[in-house]
Amino acid sequence: WSLITFLGAAEVLVAERFGGTLRRLLVTPTGKATILTGKVLARLAMGLVQMLLLIGFGGVVLGVHWANSPLALGLMVLAFASAAVALGILLATFSRTRSQAAWLGVAFVMIMSALGGAWWPMEVTPPLYQSVVRVLPTTWAMRGFTDVVVRGQGVAGIYVEVLVLLGFALAFFTAG
Numbered sequence: 001w002s003l004i005t006f007l008g009a010a011e012v013l014v015a016e017r018f019g020g021t022l023r024r025l026l027v028t029p030t031g032k033a034t035i036l037t038g039k040v041l042a043r044l045a046m047g048l049v050q051m052l053l054l055i056g057f058g059g060v061v062l063g064v065h066w067a068n069s070p071l072a073l074g075l076m077v078l079a080f081a082s083a084a085v086a087l088g089i090l091l092a093t094f095s096r097t098r099s100q101a102a103w104l105g106v107a108f109v110m111i112m113s114a115l116g117g118a119w120w121p122m123e124v125t126p127p128l129y130q131s132v133v134r135v136l137p138t139t140w141a142m143r144g145f146t147d148v149v150v151r152g153q154g155v156a157g158i159y160v161e162v163l164v165l166l167g168f169a170l171a172f173f174t175a176g
Contacts, residue, residue, distance in 0.1 A: 002047050003109045004106065006047045006087070007105040009085055010089070010091035011092075011098055013039060015098045052077075068154065069154035071155055080144075085169075087137065090173075116136045117138065117146075140161045141165060143161050144161030147161070
């Protein structure tokens with residue numbers, strides 16, 4: 001669910017582009033980097049609050065034991081959130097209309113969630129499938145979250161997944 005919120009950055013940016021909000025902001029003395037950083041951090045904060053609420057609900061109401069290492073869980077949340085918001089920025093770059101941004105966001109969420117292991121465990125898929133879907137950030141996110149939550153890994157057990165997700169974030173931000 002949080003992925004929808006993060007990729008929603010695309011729709012917000014496209015709406016502001018066509019509504020003239022970005023154009024009006026750019027004539028102020030505020031730099032472009034500051035404006036973009038504010039937009040990104042706002043969407044990131046919204047998604048992080050949503051993730052924290054979901055994690056909190058799962059822990060308090062459903063009795064889910066999320067992690068032996070809260071630091072590892074926090075790193076995974078931040079790395080996943082960064083990659084997802086960056087993908088939203090990239091989608092905004094290629095979207096021509098607000099509805100196209102919304103459609104692309106939902107399509108990417110559904111496809112990447114299914115293929116990346118959020119709908120079924122990767123262990124039930126063939127080895128070739130598991131290799132091919134490594135090109136998706138959701139695959140690395142699910143691997144990392146599974147390592148933290150199910151396998152009880154700490155920071156040392158998930159640093160590869162965190163670094164790969166931060167690499168996705170850097171690539172998406174740069175391309176966007």
